[in-house]
Each structure stands twice: as C-alpha cells, then as structure tokens.
Amino acid sequence: MKLRPKTLLITGIIIGVLLLGIYTVVYGLVENGVAELEARNLKDLVHDAAWRVDDEGAHAYRALGDWASWDDTYNFMETRSEAYVESNLEDVSLAAAEIDIMGFYDAEGRTVLIKMVKGGDSPRRPIPKELASLKPDDALLAHGKAGGTIGFLLLGGRLTAVASRPILTSKGAGPMRGTIMMGRYITDEMIAMSSGTTSLNTSMWILDTPMPDDARSAAGELEASGNESVVKNFDDHVQAGYFFVHDIYGKPRAILRVKTLRNGHAEFVKGMQYMAIAFVIVAGLFEVLNFVLLDMFVLSRLRRLGEQTSEIGGGGNEKERVSVDKEADEISGLTSDINTMLSRLHSVRQELLRNQISYNRRLRDEVRQKTRLLAAVNARLRRMEKTKNQFLFNIGHELKSPLAVIEMNLATIMGGKATAKQVKESGRMINRNLLRLKQKIEEIIQLSRFEHGRQVQKDDLDFSELVREVAETYLDFASVKKAKLHVEGADRRRLVVGDRHLLQYALGNLFSNAVKYCDRRDIYVKVAQDGKNVVFSIANSGVGIKPENRHKLFDRFFKEDQNSPGTGVGLFITREIARSHSGNVWYEPGKPRGAVFYFSIPVAERRDMYGKK
Amino acid sequence: MVKNDVSILVIDDEEDVRRSLVLLLETNGFSNVESADGAKEGIRKAASKAYDLIILDMIMPKVSGWGVLQEIAAKKIKTRVLVVSAVGLPEVVKTEIKSRYPSVGFIPKTDAAAGLIGKIKEAMAEPAGTIL
Numbered sequence: 001m002k003l004r005p006k007t008l009l010i011t012g013i014i015i016g017v018l019l020l021g022i023y024t025v026v027y028g029l030v031e032n033g034v035a036e037l038e039a040r041n042l043k044d045l046v047h048d049a050a051w052r053v054d055d056e057g058a059h060a061y062r063a064l065g066d067w068a069s070w071d072d073t074y075n076f077m078e079t080r081s082e083a084y085v086e087s088n089l090e091d092v093s094l095a096a097a098e099i100d101i102m103g104f105y106d107a108e109g110r111t112v113l114i115k116m117v118k119g120g121d122s123p124r125r126p127i128p129k130e131l132a133s134l135k136p137d138d139a140l141l142a143h144g145k146a147g148g149t150i151g152f153l154l155l156g157g158r159l160t161a162v163a164s165r166p167i168l169t170s171k172g173a174g175p176m177r178g179t180i181m182m183g184r185y186i187t188d189e190m191i192a193m194s195s196g197t198t199s200l201n202t203s204m205w206i207l208d209t210p211m212p213d214d215a216r217s218a219a220g221e222l223e224a225s226g227n228e229s230v231v232k233n234f235d236d237h238v239q240a241g242y243f244f245v246h247d248i249y250g251k252p253r254a255i256l257r258v259k260t261l262r263n264g265h266a267e268f269v270k271g272m273q274y275m276a277i278a279f280v281i282v283a284g285l286f287e288v289l290n291f292v293l294l295d296m297f298v299l300s301r302l303r304r305l306g307e308q309t310s311e312i313g314g315g316g317n318e319k320e321r322v323s324v325d326k327e328a329d330e331i332s333g334l335t336s337d338i339n340t341m342l343s344r345l346h347s348v349r350q351e352l353l354r355n356q357i358s359y360n361r362r363l364r365d366e367v368r369q370k371t372r373l374l375a376a377v378n379a380r381l382r383r384m385e386k387t388k389n390q391f392l393f394n395i396g397h398e399l400k401s402p403l404a405v406i407e408m409n410l411a412t413i414m415g416g417k418a419t420a421k422q423v424k425e426s427g428r429m430i431n432r433n434l435l436r437l438k439q440k441i442e443e444i445i446q447l448s449r450f451e452h453g454r455q456v457q458k459d460d461l462d463f464s465e466l467v468r469e470v471a472e473t474y475l476d477f478a479s480v481k482k483a484k485l486h487v488e489g490a491d492r493r494r495l496v497v498g499d500r501h502l503l504q505y506a507l508g509n510l511f512s513n514a515v516k517y518c519d520r521r522d523i524y525v526k527v528a529q530d531g532k533n534v535v536f537s538i539a540n541s542g543v544g545i546k547p548e549n550r551h552k553l554f555d556r557f558f559k560e561d562q563n564s565p566g567t568g569v570g571l572f573i574t575r576e577i578a579r580s581h582s583g584n585v586w587y588e589p590g591k592p593r594g595a596v597f598y599f600s601i602p603v604a605e606r607r608d609m610y611g612k613k
Numbered sequence: 614m615v616k617n618d619v620s621i622l623v624i625d626d627e628e629d630v631r632r633s634l635v636l637l638l639e640t641n642g643f644s645n646v647e648s649a650d651g652a653k654e655g656i657r658k659a660a661s662k663a664y665d666l667i668i669l670d671m672i673m674p675k676v677s678g679w680g681v682l683q684e685i686a687a688k689k690i691k692t693r694v695l696v697v698s699a700v701g702l703p704e705v706v707k708t709e710i711k712s713r714y715p716s717v718g719f720i721p722k723t724d725a726a727a728g729l730i731g732k733i734k735e736a737m738a739e740p741a742g743t744i745l
Contacts, residue, residue, distance in 0.1 A: 396701020397672050401627060404699050404722035408633040411726035417640045426636060429629050480628050564674035565627070 004299055011290050019279040027272055034268045038239055039231045046229050046241035046258050049202055053245060053256065056184060057150040061163035063097060064182045068165035069172060077106065077167055077177035085113065095119040101160070101183035107176055109136035128155040139248045140164045141179050151248035159186040159206060159245065159254050191256070201259040207252060218242035219255045237262050301331050309338060318346055387557040394567045398440050401565070402433035432476055439512065442505050447569050450576040457499040460604060463534050464490040466503055467527050474511040482520040489527040494534045495604040498581045506577040509570040510538050510597050517542035517595070533583070533600040541594035545587060553587055619737060623648040624655030624681060625670040634668060634697070634725070641730050652676035656684045664692050666736055671698040671706060682714055682744065689743045693736045697722050697729065714744050
C-alpha cells in the first residue's frame, strides 16, 4: 500500500474513532441530562396535578364551614326537624354548590341523616354502604385539633373527595352535637381539568379495576417502592408520571397518570444529528487538508527524491546528487544524508576500484613471478632428468667397457693361440679393468649413499699409508699412459680419523683423473702437514680445466665434454667424502700447465693411553 | 691358425679396449690389424689407406663415432664399418645406425669376445663400398 492512501486511511480511522468517541460521550451525557430534566419537570407536573386533585377536598371543607357552625344545624341535631331538611337540603341548591353527598352523625357517631343529592335527570343514588354506619373512632368522625378531616373515600366504587367538621354553635362553642360531612364525586372531567395545561393528559383509574398495562405496572412499582411517584417513558415522544391517591385511612385507592410530550428529548436528538453532520464535515475537511498538506510538504518531495535517487542508482552519473530544497526539516535532512551517503559510496567505490587494481597488479606480478619460478624449477627438473638419464647411459658404458675388456682378454687367453707375452698383457689388462669396475661400482654405491646422508666410520688411520696403497694400484694405469708416478712425503706416519673405504675411493678418484688426463707426462703426488690438516695434492701436466668450468667442477654429473667417457660423479663424491671428514677438496691450475687437486683432512688429536684427548 | 690378411683398422680412445680388440683379432689369425687412438687419428688413417674393415667405437671424447661415420661418408671412403660399442642401451644405437647407415654393422662390446669374429666374416661377405 502506498504512503498516501495508508496515511489517509490511518488519519481517517483515528479522526473517525475520535469524533465517534466524542459524539458518544456527549450523546450519553446530554441525553442523561435531558432525561433527568424531563423527569424532574414531569415530577413537578405530577405534584401539581396531585395538589389540584387534593384541592377538591379543600374546596368541600371550606364549603362545609358555613354548615357546621350554623346554629340551625346545631339545633337540627337536637330537634331533628323536618323543616331544616326541607328548607336547607334541597337537591337543586346542593347540586349548584357542587355537593353530591351530605351526612349528619351524632356525637356518638350514629348516623342521623345521609342525603344523596340528585343532579339533573340521573336517578338518585343509593346510600353507599361505606357511609351507612361508621365506627365511633372512624377517621371521618375524629376531628382532633385541626377541626375536621379532608381527604378521599371510595364510595360505591367512585372516588369521592370528602370533608368533615364538628357541629358547633355559631360562636364556635360546644358541646359538640355531632359531625357533618360532605362528599363530591371525582369525575374524569375534573381530572382532565385538574391538569390545567393543554399539553398534559391526565387520567385516573380506581385500583383493582381494569386499567392499561403501563398504569398497572406503575402501580406495582409504587406499591413496592413506597415512593410518592414514579416516572416512565411512555414511548419515544411521551413521558408519563404516576402517583397514588390515598383515602382518609391512608389506603391507596386510585392511580393518577400525567402524560407529557418529550420536547427536550426531540430537541436533543435533532441537536445531536446536527453535531454528527458537523463532525462528518470536520473529518472530511481534515482529510482533505491532510491530503493537501501531506502531498505539499512530504509526498511530492519524497516522490521527487525517489525519482532522483532511482535515476542516479539506475546507471546515471554517480557524481550526480539529489537536489536539496530550502525547507529546514527532516526531508531536507534526509536529502543531505543521501547526498553524503552517495559521496561516501562514491569514494568507497573509488577506493575499492583502486584496491582492486592494485590487487590485480600484485596478483599478476605474483602469478608472473611464480610462473617464472615454476618454469625455472621445471627447467631445472628437466635438466636434472636429462643429466640423470645421461648418467645412467654413461654408467652403462663405464661398467660395460671394462667388462668387455675382461671378456675379450679372457677369450684371447682361452683361445689358446696367444703367445706367452700376449697372455701376460691380457692378464694385466684383466687386472686393471677389474680395478676400474670395482671403482665404478663403488662410485654408484657412494653416490646413492651420499644422496641419502651417510654416517662415516671413525677409525684411526695412517693417511700416508692410504696414499701409498692407492698409488700402488695406479702405477700400472700410469705406465699404460706412458707416465711415471712421483710420490713425496708419504713415508711419514700421519694419523687421521676416518673411513678407510671412503678415503680410498676419494684418493683413487683423484689418481684416476690425474692418470686419465696426464697427456703422457709425469704425475706428482705430495703429502704434507699444513697447520692442523694433512694436505694431499696430485698434479699432472695435462690439458687442465678450462677457467669457465672450474666453479662447477665438483657439481654432480658435471663433465667438461659430454661425449667423453665417465659419469661426472667422481669429484662430487670426493668432495662429499672430504666434507664428511671435516676436510676439503679443491682445484688449482698447474704451472705452467695441467691440473693440481688438493685434498685436506684434519690431523688426529693426540690421545693418552685411555683414549682421552 | 688360419692366416687372414684382411686389413682392419680399430678406432677406440681407450687403450685397453684397443689392445684387447687387436689381441683378440691377432690370436684369431688376423695379421693385418692396425689401431688408432680416438676419432681424429682414426679418420686420418682411414683416409690415408684403404682398409677392408673399420672397427669403430661410438663413445669417444671430442669427436664421437658418429663424427667418424660422417667423415667416412663425406669422403666417400670405400670400406666396411663394424661398430663395436659399450653403450648403455645397445638396441637404441643399433636401430639408429641401421636407419642412418644401413650397411654399417653393429655388435655390443660385451658380445665382442664371443661374436666379433663371426660379425667380421659376415661383414666381409659384403663388397666394400661407400657407406652412403
């Protein structure tokens, strides 16, 4: 739901509920007030009517005054003369005085005379049994200090206003000769008249006779509550008040009803209708005003803001900003905030972009570097693979070559056609090549041992003796190469600690190389002590090592000429052996030509007889 | 011992191999056997005299057996060539030789003691010629 209908709906509901609440409260309060006012007014009217009805009795009482204090009447009570009756109690004059019944009772309460007045053409009524005989203490006869009784009696089913007075002399002196009473029937006309005003409609019913339901229920209420009167809503427009008419004995004899139009209520309802219309108009105006103001101050600006932000968000220029209006309210605040956010977003985006670029650059450099590294490693691995293959190829040759020599010479000897000299030559060749084979096999074993890290034996050895032994084995090789071996300084005992086997191999390798490349020139071997080391050197006058190859001379698989025989591991193993004995091996060019290889090993420290240093 | 005056040149850089081959040939009746120390000397000798057979080693420093074969082919020297080599993988070398020089024979050095004489006779059955 959009903001506008939502706001209008909510404010509409709120104002509707508010006005309805106010209306209901006002309605309730005013209606109560009106009803109370009406009821009070009606009660006043009811009292008024009651008073008027009562007045009938008072009227009779006043009229009776003349009769009661008239000497003729006083005498009549004594004489009972017919003349008094004839001259004073004529129907016509009594009817004119609006008297329906006259009664005379002696001082003891005995009935003297009861006169039923005959009015018009209607027949004379019989004497009501209620008056025929009274008890001496009857309320009608008890005059007390008031000097008489005023009230109502139900006589022959008709409500009658009655008054009684004591019969005295004209001077008001006694003794009292009895009681005179007067009665007047209350007619419907009298009741109607009694209400006085035209708007009132007054009715009366004798109790225990048929009457309308409302009157009967009101009678019940009055009897039960003991209240003087009761007010009821007769219908929507009419209100009714009820009260009892009591007889002189205090017994309710009739119920009187006074009806009146509910003018106040009608006015009230009309007023409330106007108020409701006014409320509807106010609510409508409020909604319209709300709509207009909401649109003017909020919605149109929000809409504009929304359009601008969606334009910027939908791929517009990100440096664009939403326009801030002059109003200094929350929406302009929001607009400024959006602009601040846009600027912040822009700068964050820029920073991200910069970061991404620099990250990409770093990544690219990293990848390049790693690629180069990998390529280098790969190339190295390939070179290693190649040299390894080359080594395997070479070792095949290196092993097969002496083997073939041995085989061929054995064949020569076994052929049985060789001369003694040839047999001897063959024998020497077999011997030399067996040695070569042994050296090569040793080389392979040592290579694998040094590749897996090897513990060396630690025996006490005479280094000079080792040199002499190895030199001995290479004498024959040297002679083949037309060279002589000169050994110097190996006649003196030089103690070292080490592995005889490994040292033999290392020295053998150096001898083998020197002989191999001696170029038919003599070889000079020297053993000497230099400080704490025994230094062995072997020099030939061959071609020597090219300067550019000197630094890789001791690398594994290095060969100056790839086509030349050999495996390229001899000097590598020799260096490993030197290092494992805390010694060293190095090369120096010969003077004026050739090569000199040095091998050093620490002199064994002197120890006492217990083997301690 | 049957006298055999087939002229043979043994080219090998290893003194012992060279001597072993010469002794083996001489004790098997070949009286006209010469030897050369390495490729250079071998090529020089092969060019200076017409040998019936050249026994050639492959693995030699500076110039290998391949170099010698190239030179013999280039100089159109009329002879027969038998390669006797102690290479690690003889079959590979043999195939290579057969594809490049079909008329050149091959025997592994370790088989020479027993099979060299047979191989020589085999080679000698073919007429001498250029090796391509």
